Amino acid sequence: MTALAASSAENPVQLIADLAKAGRAAQRILRETSSEARAAALILAAKRLRADSSAILAANAKDVGAGRERGLSGALIDRLMLDEARLEGVAAGIEAVANLPDPVGEIISSDERPNGLALSRVRVPIGLIGIIYESRPNVTADAAALCVRAGNAALLRGGSEAVHSNHAILSAFRAGLEQGGLPGDAVQIVPTQDRAAVGAMLTAAGLIDMIVPRGGKSLVERVQTDARVPVLAHLDGINHTYVHRAANPAMARDIAINAKLRRPGICGAMETLLIDAAFPRPEAVIAALIDAGCAVRGDAAVARLDDRVTPASANDWDTEYLDAVVSAAIVGGLDDALAHIARHSSSHTDVIVTDDDAIAEAFLSRVDSAIVMHNASSQFADGGEFGLGAEIGIATGRLHARGPVALEGLTTYKWLVRGTGQTRP
Structure with missing residues (x-):
């Protein structure tokens, strides 16, 4: 357990608040960095994952062994397991995201009003995104890469099944970001498996801007029921x-x-x-x-x-x-x-x-x-297969984003209004 987790173990609300504040501070730096800097840092993160492959696979072996002892089904073990080929796929996925067109700054529409006001809608990062997920450790890298590429910070809360894998992947990823001159706190992981930390994330309105749950029906239902933060989710893949x-x-x-x-x-x-x-x-x-x-x-x-x-x-x-x-x-x-x-x-x-x-x-x-x-x-039905590089999830609702959610789905927009001194009658 990290020092932060130990100091806040009895106060998960404070733990999440501290992590969120650090993430928001990092995001303010991230959103000011160039697209080229963010892409270059992701390339370095992918290289670091490859360099640390032995440590990551050893951590994953611990999780797989523990999962088998717990009686996880073969399908769940398959979702959890990494090998050299899968880890290379994770690293390649980060590189694919780095090489995608950056949606941030894209002009969605523009118009000039009869009074001379020039209006435009421009894509901007959402802010700090909380991702709550279960046994697939590749989500750690996919979510981190997508968030950073779109100028967002990420606060990750993985499942207990993949705890060692998630921490090993994130350690390598953060090292790559820092090597590229970006703040490591742009991507953080909740350092405790206490379920109360999930509840604290769900109620962190004003600190976390959006929650993305990835997991089973019970997890997603809990998130949608308890969240006081906007949620981008799907329940089942029936x-x-x-x-x-x-x-x-x-x-x-x-x-x-x-x-x-x-x-x-x-x-x-x-x-x-x-x-x-x-x-x-x-x-x-x-x-x-x-x-x-x-x-x-x-x-x-x-x-x-x-x-x-x-x-x-x-x-x-x-x-x-x-x-x-x-x-x-x-x-x-x-x-x-x-x-x-x-x-x-x-x-x-x-x-x-x-x-x-x-x-x-x-x-x-x-x-x-x-x-x-x-x-x-x-x-x-996969973001990579759709040419999106990776996905943070598949949304089945009707608002904001639908289907595989990748870079564009991790942005919102703001209106820019340029005038020449107009006043409203």
Whole structure:
């Protein structure tokens, strides 16, 4: 425990206030630095992660070992685990963010009023952003890089599952920032796992400008219920893949397997498969999933396709499994699929597989989710895959930002008004 944590262990409100004040002071410096300086510091942070890879992987091994002792599921262990390739991906992600166009200072719109006033809206950093997340240690680097690139400071509170990994990653990241001449306090981590610290973050209005939760349903629900600070969040990734009657059978099979099983524990994984009643050989898709190691919980029509299917309960249609489990149903057509999605989707990512372009366009138009796809795996629901470098999360609400939230979603704007002495009548 750090000296700050020890001195404030019995007063989490004071701890968060102290961290937030330090972060805000760093952000005032950060917002005055050039885009080139911020990008260069991030490149140095990525180099430092590579240089410290042995220490980071040793810290991660402690977390993985503790997670296995605690009985974490295979999917959760997969979310937690780092290796050389994944750590290189984290470092490369930081570099990708550094090389993205800087949104800060962008002129969104401009106009000149009849009275001669010149108006413009310009992107600016939000300020100090609190990120509360669970077992994925890559979030530490992704969130830190995105915040710094957009001129924001970050206050991170990771889960206990990844505590050693998070601290090791952040130590390297901060060293890179400081080497680049930026304040290390631009990115801080809450140095205690006391749950009261989360509550203190949620009520730190005036100190923290926005909270971004990344984790399970219980975490996000708590944040949305208790927060007195604006929240950018999604609850679940209850994602659907609808195999239309005009789908290519091989494509439908391949997309279904990839969407569910590539990484079952990520929020972009398919959780429900809907198959058109007129699709040829639906049993082949179901059998391919089961043969690949996926448990299928189906409605009565799906259960008749393969005796290895177990009956789905009413709760299955609203469950984010984050594991090699999928619910499956036969639907009568596009309208039935849309009705099912409207009832059960979490507005994260929904997919149609079809060679009928008119049906595809109807699906893309009528499904009201943050991400809607045609003939592609829902596993592409990722900021990096969208060319955003990295993401701080996928927002499923309707305000400010939606879908993968990257640099632009971490800015707000201000009005600049330039006059020549005008007074209002």
